[in-house]
Amino acid sequence: MGKIVDYNLTEEIAHGIYVSRLAREVARELNMPKEEEECIAKAGLLHDIGKLRLASYLYADIRPGSPLVVEEMKYVRMHPVLSSQTLKNYGMDEDVCRIIRHHHENYDGSGYPEGLSGDSIPMGAKIIRVCDVYAALTSDRPYRSRFSEEEAMALMIDEISCFDLCVFLAFERVVHRVGTSYKVDIPDSDEELCPALAARNKRPYVRYARWKPSHGYTEMSPEGGQSMST
Numbered sequence: 174m175g176k177i178v179d180y181n182l183t184e185e186i187a188h189g190i191y192v193s194r195l196a197r198e199v200a201r202e203l204n205m206p207k208e209e210e211e212c213i214a215k216a217g218l219l220h221d222i223g224k225l226r227l228a229s230y231l232y233a234d235i236r237p238g239s240p241l242v243v244e245e246m247k248y249v250r251m252h253p254v255l256s257s258q259t260l261k262n263y264g265m266d267e268d269v270c271r272i273i274r275h276h277h278e279n280y281d282g283s284g285y286p287e288g289l290s291g292d293s294i295p296m297g298a299k300i301i302r303v304c305d306v307y308a309a310l311t312s313d314r315p316y317r318s319r320f321s322e323e324e325a326m327a328l329m330i331d332e333i334s335c336f337d338l339c340v341f342l343a344f345e346r347v348v349h350r351v352g353t354s355y356k357v358d359i360p361d362s363d364e365e366l367c368p369a370l371a372a373r374n375k376r377p378y379v380r381y382a383r384w385k386p387s388h389g390y391t392e393m394s395p396e397g398g399q400s401m402s403t
C-alpha cells in the first residue's frame with residue numbers, strides 16, 4: 174500500500190487553477206454578483222493550501238493495518254481549517270477564508286470540519302465542493318487513471334446527497350459546455366524552455382546527486398555502482 178496522500182506541488186497548483194476556473198463558471202451560471210464570483214474563484218485557487226503544512230506528516234510509507242492510516246486521515250481532515258487559518262493570517266478576505274474552511278462539507282451533513290448541512294454551508298463552499306470532486310475525478314492520480322467526463326458525472330450522481338441540487342444542476346450545464354477543457358496540465362520539464370534539463374530528467378537510472386568541492390555534482394545509479402560526473 175502506498176500513501177493516502179501523495180503531495181505534489183505541481184499537481185496541486187494545476188488542480189487549484191482547474192477548480193477555480195470551473196467554480197467561476199458555475200457562479201456565473203447561478204447569476205451570482207461579480208464580487209462573490211471573485212471570492213469563489215480565489216477560494217478555488219487556494220482551497221488546499223493547508224496541505225503544505227501537513228506535507229511533512231504525510232510522506233511516511235503506510236503499511237496495511239497500520240494505526241498511522243487513521244492518524245493520517247485525521248491530519249488530512251485538518252486541511253480546510255489550516256488553509257483558512259493560514260490565509261486569514263496573511264490578511265485574505267474573510268469571505269474567501271470562510272468558503273475554504275467549509276469546502277469539504279457535504280449537503281447531507283456527512284462532511285467536515287463541522288458537519289454543516291443544507292443552507293448553513295456557504296454557497297461558495299457548495300460550489301467548490303462540486304468542482305473539486307469533478308476536477309479530482311477527471312485528473313490522473315498515482316493510483317488510478319482519470320475518469321472521462323461521463324464517468325465522473327455518473328459517479329457524482331451516485332453521491333448526489335453530498336451536493337446542493339441547485340448547484341449541481343448549474344454545474345451540469347457548465348460541464349455540458351466545457352467538458353474537461355478547463356483542465357490544466359503543467360509539464361514537469363519543458364523541453365522547449367530548457368532542453369538540457371528535460372533530457373536529464375528522462376534518464377531513469379539517476380536517483381540522486383552528491384556534491385564534492387573538487388568534482389562538482391556526481392550523479393549516482395540506483396545500485397550505487399556506476400557514477401558519472403556532470
Ligand SMILES: [Fe+2]
Nearest residue numbers: 220221276277
Ligand atoms: Fe480539500
